[in-house]
Amino acid sequence: MFKKKWVRVFFPAFIVVLWFIGAGFGGPTFGKLEEVSSNDQASFLPANAESTEAGELQEAFTDSTAIPAVIVVESESEIPPPELAQYQELATRLADVPGLEPAAEGQPAVVGPIPSEDGFAIQYIASVADDAELGEVIIELREVLEAELPADAEGYVTGPAGFTADLVSAFGGIDGILLAVALAAVFVILLAVYRALILPFLVLFTSVFALATSILLVYAFALWGWIELSGQSQGILSILVIGAATDYALLLVARYREALTEFSSKWDAMRVAYRASVEPIVASGATVILALLCLLFSDLNSNRSLGPIAAIGIVFSLLAALSLLPALLLIFGRSAFWPLRPKAGTHPAGVHGSNVTGLEGLRGTWKRIGHLVSRFSRPVWVVSLLVLAAGSLGLLQLQASGVPQSSVILSPSNAVDGQDALARHFDAGAGSPVIVIAPAGREDGVLEVLESSEGVAEATLVADQAGAVIVRDGNVLMRATLDYQADSAEAEELVRQLRTDLDAVSPDALVGGVTAVALDTNVTAQADLTKIIPIVLVVILVILMLLLRSVVAPLLLIGSVVLSYATALGVSALVFNNILGFDGADASVPLFGFVFLVALGVDYNIFLMTRVREESLRIGTRPGILRGLGVTGGVITSAGIVLAATFAALGIIPILFLAQIAFIVAFGVLLDTVIVRSLLVPALAYDLGPKIWWPSKLAKHDGAASSSSDPKHRADPELSEVDSTSA
Template identity: 60%
Template sequence: MDIKDRAPKRWLRLALPAVLIVVWLMVAGLGGPTFGKISGVSSNDQASFLPASAESTAVRDWQLKFVDTNSIPAVVLLTSTQPISDRQLGELAALAPTLGAVPGVQPPSPPATTAIAGPIPSPDKLAVEFLVPISDTGKLNTVVAALREAVAANIPARMTSYVTGPAGLTADLVGAFAGIDGVLLLVALTAVFVILLVVYRSVVLPIMVLLTAVVALCASILVIYNMASWGWIKLSGQSQGILSILVIGAATDYSLLLVARFREALHQVASSWAAMALALRGAWEPIVASGTTVIIALLCLLFSDLNSNRSLGPIATIGIFFSILAALTALPAFLVAFGRTAFWPFRPRLGPSPAGRHAASGGAGMEGGARVEAGVEAGPEAGLAGIGGLWRRVGLVISRRPRLTWVATLVLLLAASAGVLQLQANGVPQTDVILSQSDAVDGQRALGRHFDAGSGSPVVIIAGAAQQAQVLAAVEHEERVAAASIYAGPGRPVPGAAPVVRDGRVMINATLADQADSAAAEDVVLNLRASLPAVDSTVLVGGVSATALDTNVTAQRDLVKIVPLVLAVILLVLMLLLRSIVAPLVLIGSVVLSYAAAMGVSALVFNHVFGFPGADASVPLFGFVFLVALGVDYNIFLMTRVREEAREMGTRAGVLRGLGMTGSVITSAGIVLAATFAALGVIPLLFLAQLAFIVAFGVLLDTVIVRSLLVPALVYDIGRHVWWPSALGHRK
């Protein structure tokens, strides 16, 4: 019995979609509320993402032995337009107990009356600072907000106050992530809805597709929230935002492929059940293969040394898994339940589709009809029967001038790739990470005008007690070190005080003349790590500057290690899927070239249009993983259809047919994915803004140039040999 004639019993036709819909809605009901709670199990502390082997991590562990707390310092800065007198300085001293009373500030350790150091006057007498350790790091943004209120309510009207330092900057960073749960999702979903509305001119279908993406995201969030609360993974606001966009984009892409097959099948059969069976038969393999490829590429991040990169692997994998599952279960249930009404008001009618096969042209559809002999590829229009509009014109260009087409696009992409030489992905200061107004960033700049710029964020050196004097002298000899002292307890250093010794070690704090997260400060760390071992072979150098340095170095090392690994596993998957060696090599080459072109254009835009100060060291790796993995998605969508058509009409005609049948859906999917990643730009953080542009532009470049011109023209020019060594490659 033919598949179009088979249909399950009526009770099953009613019950199965209903059960699937109810199950997914229940999952959404459980996962939805976790959106508001997930920030409670995430961390944005840069140091926590370093590997245990990093020198900064070792120093951080030693610090806990000296201070017995995991507190983060805040710098309360007060500036004045007039010099601050000794009497005024004495009056400001009363502010210290007020700051110490703020909930979350580290309590004093006997015999000290407060853990706060200050007021410390600046050399120019125009500012004072208080160093306030915050012990409640889990509610850092709340504590910093309370500090800002307390300071503003208790200083003279003529003075300006800031709460900055590591605690202030981290709190403002957390605040910048606050829009992830609401604004980001709203912008992304709205953009996708508008695009789908324009593409399908239907109100019902976009809602179904978005609902599929939302239930996939809810299921993902539910699993990830529990994994993070159990301590299995490290979740950050950065990975949370990427997860949301990735799930919405991927689930929508997979849904569009299924919807295209379903609508095509509705022109061939009357029953929506039979149409779904045909759609799933044609769509499940590319959807599963595409999703599996993305999952494998993401799991390669588990080999990263940087914990933030490594944790994104399983987080994003969970999102892709539920995207596949929802696209193959939830969406079919919605479509079967609504049938042709899903496309209202333009319901597909039974009969030849606008791009269907015409028997008169010699084509053969899934429903049968005249069949073209394999190897018959006469004429430039072979394979374009029934295909009109843009994709017919593109197909004719490729069939008439295949070599000129792929050479021209290759030259264009190589020219764009040259811009990658201007990419400055060596890390940026934390004060440049936040793109919106930030009290901490403003305070850090003011701090640099009145104090040593590294005040409040010292370089921390752990040295042997026996060599403390020599190490201290060597540290003070470093040109950009403004001051250095051996830790003798909480509060300001007291001359002559006995140093605190732990396990035969002392801790030296070195205040830099440069901002703690600047490139100049990282150079000081490198110099100290190079020179101090000659004095003490056991010395360790850490602190905020060292953490930034170690993060950048680790991220760059990850790029070199993970890129070849991702390419190797994707190549293997493509070989298994396409049963070929030549075609996968062509496809891998195309996505690498597309990535290089996207990064080249992005570097030029970042430097000369947006004026960004540089890029995070992880930007090239994240851009690579997403562009290559998602670019391969579209390769799979195209080439699985080309292979299917090539079995019937030969490779060259199959290329044109496959391009014509998938061109619209791949273009729509690319636009949707670009729009969803572009939504990351609403979060005012440099890393996410840059990733948004790279992926959005890269996906559009891949969709419009690579997948529409370069790959089809190159495969057309190679002909049947592209399938070597499979049997399809030997057909005459």
């Protein structure tokens, strides 16, 4: 097909042009993602969550869909009553900010001033219109406070609107800064590994074009309402595509470079490299894609949406690595590796014969590791297992039941400071009350439960201006102000207790509000963890069995990556609690960490074991293990470092969830690359020998090697002799 010269020139150019067109349309779409993105926690809950149902019923009690903002003024000295008139004027100035609207008919856009009992603070309640630019409104409110307040007073805008604005601000510039940091890290690593000036650009072009084209589909899905796009899923998509596309590219580049030392024709070299690479790359990509799609079983909309979003990115990573990169490599040929161009005829002679060890022709670190594995296979895998098991003990300190909203943003936040000021001078739950919807006629019993509950500062029944109880669709609405901050663990526990107590008085009563949303989110996320992990493991196990034509080897690989995940999570828990001083972890962190680490960790084992199986068919299992370890060691380690560096880039976004995911995945990938894939898996496989291929024929016939020539049964002096000659 590709023998004619014009075809060989036209076909690669045609592929590159197609990707340029896709990237040309997708690139500008980056700036439009915010238009279809939401960071509202309530929108991520399932429709059957109690807080969701309460929120829907609450809408009947107001014509407004405005988002409440709590404005707090804290003074260094006590505010005398005569000065309250000045703060009434401040309410008028605040109400002049465009984008505010009354929360209910007959109410002003800004309610207040409400003085604190200690006389050191003033509170206002404002309502930001649903169709207003939230960030701009909050900025203007803060500017008014800064301009109007005396020197000894400080103003804050907090509450749901303030926190949302600060959260969106924390994600600001995510596309530019995050991509710049990730791409710079990848470029430096590729430059150090290959010492080639052109190749890093070809790999980066592959990754960037994969991301740019995937954005088109993600944007369309979000625009049509098929998925819920958030700032955190947007950041994860960028990092995942760059890391995965680079990993797949490195595997193909390694086989292509190896083939160029054997063939003078770049087309022949690509044909051999492509055939050798396509199966492990496709299998690795399919593993990650299916693992991510398992998130569709999640009840949490944020988890369920991330599955297809990330899977789309991996699909385009695969397509780019298997089409755009080969085309670029064919266009540049050996020049891609300049100044260290591979020369034809320098490929080491093939390993043949009945006395091969698998280490022939290898040198340096991977040869030494091969010797270590062959001579001390059992001690190596036992020690590796014990090290990983010791690290996993940190799981006992993992606090992944959710964190206060004030701890989510790691950068300075006016909303967080305002929440602290609010708690110092008012009931801690002021501004974010618990909402209770109950059937009309049951309000007295429900109100009695609320007022008698320890931790409830005040409970009121919503009435009209004439004092008559408002009834909508047969329900009444009550608000309960708590003694605890709305985002605290104490508040969540109180909501849990209120639901239990109210069931005895009115089984149809529903508890909602900010605290209830946080509680339902954490409970749903923890339920997702126990449901999705077994599904992911079964899916990956089936893929590995089909790929390796074995049962034992896939079980070995699955066990190793699960242990690696447990160790990464355990060590991360110790770091989060004792070094970084985090208040805990988001309830979704263990699930995302599992999906990314297990799927990506299996990737490297697929790269290793497919090459081991290829070599085992030629020279036998144990020599094949050493050979596969030696020839893939460099490229897999490089891929692991690249992926760890790209995920670490997520840490620049000052959001607790992303910072924790960045550390867990980066550390876990390095752990998997250095210990699991380099020592544990090869040593355990070497110790088991041909049994790892059971029940395939390779388990009985062991490729080209007979049992008598198996290096497991040969004395170490022979290995030493090979050592000395190849050195």
